[in-house]
Amino acid sequence: MVRGTFKSLITAEFELQMDSRKHSRKCDFECMSRRTQRKLKKAIKILRRTIKKEKFTVRYEGFNYEVIKKSFKADKHYDMTCKHGSILKNNICIACSIGTYMSKHEKKCLPCPSGTFQDEEGRTECKKCPSKIPNSGVEGAANALQCLELCEPGHYSEEGLKPCKPCEIGKYQPQYGRTMCMPCGPGLLTRKIAASHFRDCTTKEVCRKGYFYNLRRQRCEQCKHGTYQPSSGENFCIPCPVGTTTDFRSSTDSSDCKNRRCGGYRGYYQGVIETPNYPGNYPINVGCTWKIKPEKHRRILIIIPQIELEANGKCGDRLVIRKSKSDESQNTFDTCRSQVRPVAFTTRSKKIWINFRSNNNNTAKGFSIPFVTYHEQYQSLIEDIVQDKKLYNSKQHQQIFQDRKILKALLEVIAQPYNYLKYANVSHTMFPRSFFRLLKPKVRKFFST
Numbered sequence: 001m002v003r004g005t006f007k008s009l010i011t012a013e014f015e016l017q018m019d020s021r022k023h024s025r026k027c028d029f030e031c032m033s034r035r036t037q038r039k040l041k042k043a044i045k046i047l048r049r050t051i052k053k054e055k056f057t058v059r060y061e062g063f064n065y066e067v068i069k070k071s072f073k074a075d076k077h078y079d080m081t082c083k084h085g086s087i088l089k090n091n092i093c094i095a096c097s098i099g100t101y102m103s104k105h106e107k108k109c110l111p112c113p114s115g116t117f118q119d120e121e122g123r124t125e126c127k128k129c130p131s132k133i134p135n136s137g138v139e140g141a142a143n144a145l146q147c148l149e150l151c152e153p154g155h156y157s158e159e160g161l162k163p164c165k166p167c168e169i170g171k172y173q174p175q176y177g178r179t180m181c182m183p184c185g186p187g188l189l190t191r192k193i194a195a196s197h198f199r200d201c202t203t204k205e206v207c208r209k210g211y212f213y214n215l216r217r218q219r220c221e222q223c224k225h226g227t228y229q230p231s232s233g234e235n236f237c238i239p240c241p242v243g244t245t246t247d248f249r250s251s252t253d254s255s256d257c258k259n260r261r262c263g264g265y266r267g268y269y270q271g272v273i274e275t276p277n278y279p280g281n282y283p284i285n286v287g288c289t290w291k292i293k294p295e296k297h298r299r300i301l302i303i304i305p306q307i308e309l310e311a312n313g314k315c316g317d318r319l320v321i322r323k324s325k326s327d328e329s330q331n332t333f334d335t336c337r338s339q340v341r342p343v344a345f346t347t348r349s350k351k352i353w354i355n356f357r358s359n360n361n362n363t364a365k366g367f368s369i370p371f372v373t374y375h376e377q378y379q380s381l382i383e384d385i386v387q388d389k390k391l392y393n394s395k396q397h398q399q400i401f402q403d404r405k406i407l408k409a410l411l412e413v414i415a416q417p418y419n420y421l422k423y424a425n426v427s428h429t430m431f432p433r434s435f436f437r438l439l440k441p442k443v444r445k446f447f448s449t
Contacts, residue, residue, distance in 0.1 A: 095121040097109070112141055116129060130144065150162070153176060172184065172190060174196055185201070207234065209232050210223055210252040211250060212229055225249060226246055229251075244260075260286055262356075273368075282365075284363055293351040297376050297377075299375075301382055302352075303369070304367065309366070316359035320355045323351065342392065346386060373415065384445075384446070
């Protein structure tokens with residue numbers, strides 16, 4: 001009979017529950033928490049003594065395990081968590097009240113949306129109202145009685161609840177549960193009672209998308225800069241979100257609202273440069289300038305996965321990368337065309353100046369360009385890698401530059417080589433083998449010289 005030994009690591013977690021309702025004036029919740037922690041420490045001490053006296057055995061799936069005396073280590077970290085349906089506030093677990101539910105995503109109590117109710121505390125979801133009308137009932141309903149049926153579009157009542165009256169001729173109401181109807185405007189009627197949309201008003205013309213009906217002037221007009229209208233037959237335009245605006249008047253979609261702020265971020269060793277409003281189309285007549293100046297003894301590596309610029313044959317939108325703002329400075333990179341294939345390059349200078357500008361014509365998606373700084377002692381190695389044409393000829397290698405997750409890992413290793421250990425166990429699945437075959441001889445050559 002052959003006998004053998006093998007080692008296994010066993011981790012035990014202890015969970016103690018406290019009832020917050022049992023605390024008193026003499027011992028509040030924090031006092032109860034300290035008492036519970038003392039009980040846990042006492043239990044751990046007893047367990048440790050039992051192991052030392054060899055009175056503790058583990059039997060699992062038919063095998064007896066001997067516990068090594070010095071193997072027991074207790075983690076002194078205690079996490080205070082609440083049961084589902086409760087939140088931790090001032091070290092006290094508080095159950096979500098009636099009319100609310102515990103949002104697993106936002107980790108807080110939220111009011112039940114219209115069409116639902118909750119008549120119990122500490123719940124993670126709301127109950128559906130018996131009404132078949134969508135969005136019926138008030139928000140935060142605490143019982144089924146509050147699931148009252150709202151007035152439908154085209155109708156109203158004093159409280160917005162049934163029974164309701166239809167909107168009179170010349171008025172309309174597009175929403176549920178309203179207490180009044182809105183007038184079409186001076187001299188305008190509706191084609192029927194219970195009108196539910198401004199389109200039901202007898203205007204002189206029906207405005208197309210990007211336009212609105214001016215009630216005072218009795219005509220359709222363009223939506224102004226910073227507004228849009230995706231539907232026809234409306235008497236208003238929708239304002240863009242704060243900090244955004246449109247390139248032109250009469251915009252028809254929310255995507256026309258663009259952020260004009262130059263994008264990107266700068267980290268300690270790496271960062272990203274992005275055109276305004278990326279990944280949406282950049283605005284017209286915009287100019288951006290970025291300056292990168294790394295710490296002493298560090299150089300810059302720039303990777304351009306792809307560029308999408310508006311092509312009009314006149315080089316209206318342009319990206320320039322060079323040492324400084326001066327026109328006498330030699331351009332490291334200069335383009336006014338889209339570029340699908342990725343490219344990477346290093347800069348010999350200790351700082352770089354990047355400028356992008358667009359003209360007043362149509363725009364495109366732009367770019368998101370990551371950069372990283374590395375120690376100058378690796379200059380020859382990095383140059384040897386990025387200047388190798390094999391790096392760009394392989395589609396697998398091109399995917400590395402276009403995959404944000406893989407590219408992030410690559411940049412972290414370049415910035416701090418010891419980060420390789422972080423990805424060592426997963427690198428064979430993240431990067432293609434051909435990529436390692438490309439790097440291996442270059443790395444060996446560098447460290448052998």
